[in-house]
Amino acid sequence: MKKKLHNIFCSCTEKKIDHCRVRLENCPDNARPLSKACGCERFKVCKIRGDRKLCARMAQLGVLPGSEIELICPLQSENCMVRIMGSTISLDQLSADNIIVTPA
C-alpha cells in the first residue's frame, strides 16, 4: 500500500508530501489534491473545495464527488490534463488544488 502510494505521488518532494498531508474533512487518509498527483492514474473525486463558482463549474463538467477521473498529463508546472466522462479537460493549478482525489 505504501509502495502504491509512493508510485502515485512519485515525484512529490518531501516538502510537497508534508503539504499534501493536510487533514481533509470527510475524506480518507490517502486523499490528496489532484495537483499533487503525479502518475497517469485513475482517481476518484472525494471533494471539491474552493469558491462557489468553481464548484459549480466543476459540477457542470461532471467533476463531482464520487466521479472517476483519469490523469492524462500530470501537472506540468501549472496545468494538468484529465479525462472525465469521455472528454479531455485542462485544469489550472488553482482548480487542480481544489479537487481532492483518492486513488480509484
Add this chain to the structure above:
Amino acid sequence: MRDSIHIALAGNPNAGKTTLFNQLTGARQHVGNYPGVTVEIKTGICHHQQSKLVVTDLPGTYSLTAYSVEEIVARDFLVNEKPDVVVNIVDASNLERNLYLTCQFMELGVPVIIALNMIDVAKSRGINIDAEKLSELMRAPVVPIIARSGKGMELLLDTVVQVGRDREKQWVPLHLSYGEDLDQVLEDMTPMIRDGRLLTDTYPPRWTGLKILENDDQILDRAMRADSELADALVTRSEEVTRHLQTTVDAYPEAVIADHRYGYIKSILRQGVFSQIFDVDRLYASDRIDKIVTHRFLGPLIMAAVLYALYSVTFTYSTIPAGWLESFFAVLSEMVDQTLPEGPVKSMIISGVIDGVGGVLGFVPIIMFMFFGIAILEDSGYLARVAFMMDRVFRFFGLHGSSVMPFIVSGGIAGGCAVPGVMATRTLRSPKERMATLLTVPFMNCGAKLPVLALLIGAFFSSHQARYMFLATLLSWSVALMAAKFLRSTVLRGEPTPFVMELPPYRFPTFKGLLIHTWERTWQYIKKAGTVILGISILLWAMMTYPGLPDDRLHEFARHKAEIMAAYPQNFAEEAALVGEERTTEMEELQDKLLLVENRQAEAALRHSIAGRMGIALESVSRYAGFDWRTNIALVGGFAAKEVIISTLGTAYSLGSVDPEESTSLKDRLRADKNWNPVVALGVLAFIMFYAPCFVTVVCIARESGSWKWAWFSMGFNTIFAFLLAILIYQVGTFITG
C-alpha cells in the same frame, strides 16, 4: 405568425455545431455580434419541403446557467426569440456529458430535436447507441447524423419541418427530482413565483426557482429588479437550504442539482441505450497524440515549429496576392493621374481614397492566410493545446494561454501585423485577458515598423545591425508583457479566469469549413474596417496637404524654376524628360536642379500644412526626447501606417519621395544632420516601436473591444509610454555621452 421555421442550433463546444450549420446553410450565412458582447451570432437560410428554414448557430455551451457570456447569450436567445425548434447537436462519442445540456433544454421546456452527431466516431470506439430507445426515454426525436459528410441531413430536416410546423404545441418543462431537500424548496418556491408573476412572461416558474437555487447571477439580478421583496424571500429560502446542504453533504445546491441531472442521464443510458464493446480504459488516438505534443520537453519544440510554419506561410505566400493588389492600385492611381486634371480632387482621389482603400485591401491577403492557418489549428484541436502549454507563462503577466497566437501574428517573430493580431484575439474567451491582449499586441514589431527600424539602425548602428534588430524583438516582447501585467494590475484589474477548458479531440478539418471560417472573418474585416478607414485616410491626406502654400511662395518657387530653365535652351526640360536614359550630362544637370527646387517646395508645403504646423508646435515638448519638427511630422504621418514615416521624413528633408525599401539617401542625410545622433536615433527607435498603433489597428481595436474608449486609450497609453521612454533614453544617453 412567422412564414418560415426558425431553428436554433445548440450544443456543447466541439460537438460539431458549426459543421452542421455550414452543411445546412453553405455560404448563405450572415455573421454578426450579439448586442453588447463580442459573441458571434450566425444566421443562415436553407429550404426543405417548400419550407424556408432560418437557422441560427448559438455559441457552444455546457449549461444554461449564467457562468459565461456564451451561456447567457444562448439562454436569452431561446427565451426571447422563442425558436420553433432547437436542434441540439450531441456528440455521440461523448454522450453522457452532452446530454447534460439536453437535460437543461428540457427543463426549460423548449422543443428539442437531438441530432446525434459523429456516430461514425462513436462506432469506431465500439460505442453503440439505440437512437429509438433514447428518443422514447428522452421524449424527443433523435436523429443520428454525420455532420462532416452530410449523412442523415434529410431525415434531420424532415423532423425539423415536422416539429417546426406544429406551432400550437406548448413548451412543456421537464420536472426532474433534485433530492428531497431541494424538491421541497422548489415546491415552496414555484407557487410563490407563479402567484407573484415573477419573470413568468419569460421563464417557467419552477425553472426560475431552480436558477435561484443555482445562484444564477443574471436571474437573481432580474428577479431583484422585478420584485425585490419577493426575490428577497426566495433568496432567503435558497440560503437556508444552501446552509443545510453545506452542513449535511458538504456541497452547494448547484453541485447537488448537477449530480441529479447526471444521475437522470445515467439512468436513461443504462436502460439499453448505450453499450460499449471495447475497454473503456483504453487511450484513444487523441490521448496518444497528446502524450507527445504536450510533452514537457517535446511539446514546446513542436509548438514553436508549428507556429513558425504558420507564420512563415502567412507572411511568405500572402505577399504574392498582396503584390497583385498593390499593382492593381498602382495602375488605378496611374489611370486617375492621367485622366483627371491637376488639382485637389485628383490629389484626394489618389492620396486619400485609392491609398486608403488600397491600405485596407492590402491587408486582406495577410488576414486570409492567417485566418486560414488559425482555422486549421483551431479545427484540428491543436490551438487548444497551444493555449494549454502557454498558459503558465502568460498567466504570470495576467494573460491567457490563448494570447500567444495574437502576439506571434502581430510580430512576435518580427515582421507580423497587428491588424490580424488584434482580430486573432477572438479565440480568447475570458474578457479581461482578451482586452489586455488586444491592447498590448500593437507593441510587437510589425512588418511596417521593420523598414523604419532597419533605416535607423543602418544609419547609426550599422556595425551591429543584426544584434540591434534582435534586441528590438526582445524589447517588444518584454514591453508588451510588462504592459499587460500593468494593465491587469490597474485598469483591467481582476481575478484571473480559471483555465478550465475542454480540449477537443484531434480531427481533420473539412476544407469547406476552413474556407467558410476564413472567408467570414476576412469579410468582417473588410466590411467593418473599410468604412471608417476610408474616412480617416482622407482626413490624414487633408492634414498633410492643407492649407497649401500661399500664392507668393508658389510664385517664388515657379520663378526659381523659370530662372534655372532660362539658363538652358528652350524646351530643354521637356526633351530631357522624354529621352529617358539617353540624357546628356547637361540634361541631367538641369533635371537635378529642378528636382531640388521641387523637393524644397514639397518640404515647404509639408511644413505649411496642418501636420507640419503640428510638428512645429510639438517641437516645444518633443525636444525633451530629441525630436525636431521634421521627425514630429513623420511620426504624425506614421499614424497612417508606420512605413509612411520613411516617406514623410524623405519629404521633410527635401529628398522627394523615398522608397521605404531603398532609403540609402535618407540614411546618409540623417547621419549628416546636426539634429541626429545615435542617442536621438535610439529614442526615436523606442518611440516608433511603442507609440500609437496605426489607424487600421486602432479601428480594429475599437471594433473588437466594442468601444472607441479602448481605441483612444490604446493611442494615449502607448504614446505616453513611448514618449516617456524616449525622453529617458535621450536624457540619460545625452548625460552619459556628454
